[in-house]
Amino acid sequence: MNTVSGQHLSPDDFDAWLAGALAPDARNHLDHCAECRQQAEAERGIVTLLASLPLLVPAPGFADRVMQSVTLPDPFSLRSLTSARRKLLATPKAAAFAATIALLLVGSMTASIVWSLGHRETLMAVGSWVAQAGWVAVRGVASNLMEQPWFAALRGSLEHPARWGAVSALASFAYVLGVLAFRRLLSLPTQQVAHAGL
């Protein structure tokens, strides 16, 4: 005859039993208590029935219907900037860090403006020297180019206005092609390309 030991199993014990993790004491009780065993078997029966429920699937094309109403984020959009700002202010530590950076930026800009206003003569002298040096450099490069043996031939070939037009058109075309190629290079792929490992 079986001897019942300890208290009846609690709901947590039944959960543990269903998960195969019942404590040894409770296990011992279950082995000898017909009431708890019956309860445990009933619990298992319900769990088995629930697990046998059919797999439900939405109608075909569900993902397409969802995607029609989803707006893909543009990493360079204002919304992303808003999100970055939200992240920066997410915790007190992040907010303090952001405030420090902002303070440093504003402080350095203010210091720069104040210094500039107090040293206008120095800035004018430096500006004048830089402009002079730049002009001398440009003149040096120009005279150097004009002394090249091919310069006269090039100048002669471009004297006719039609040739200027052709060269301008060619340069514009090359520029447009370059811009299009660059855009294509930077755009994110929207489809899987199997052989490219995307």
Next chain:
Amino acid sequence: MPSAPEWATLTDQEVVLLARGGREAAYRELVRRYERPVFALVFRMVRNRELAEDLSQETFVKALNAIESYRPEFKFSSWIFKIANNAAIDHLRRRELDTLSLDGSPHAETPEAVQATALQVGARQESPLEAVEAKELGATIEAAIGRLRPEYRSCILLRHVEGRAYEEIAEILDLPLGTVKTYIHRARNELRLALAHLKE
């Protein structure tokens, strides 16, 4: 960038990061991963196929359009289930629903409408007789689940149909862990009484 077979190796969090970078394929992968469990949960909550489709769609649109606000320290599954459950509960609060029919809406007036509203289930290998028996048994269980209180229903579905941990269910439903355990235990008891005749 992952190719199609490599998606399986990525965690939800990694897929979300790709989605935030504007990759449509990442969005589709998130839908692919959760369309079945989200639809199943919502369907069993509202017990109407067309409505479940709408609410599931609404759930994904809401989640994916707010992907920037998702916090990666939480499970993506918890987040999407929370949105889905809220959508279903909100709807249940607004109106009472019809009983479940696996064979189509009781309001369908033509055979085409009945067919159109019949529930689609995933493929399982069964003989025709087994299929009929399983359908009847399934309808009986679904009806019993449908009679549970909505909060019990969410708990028992997430635990024993979707296999979610107690802690995750507590997070999804914003309930204390003890309450979730109590609800699941009570729901199992109610189902045991409601389905007692199946043993005979």
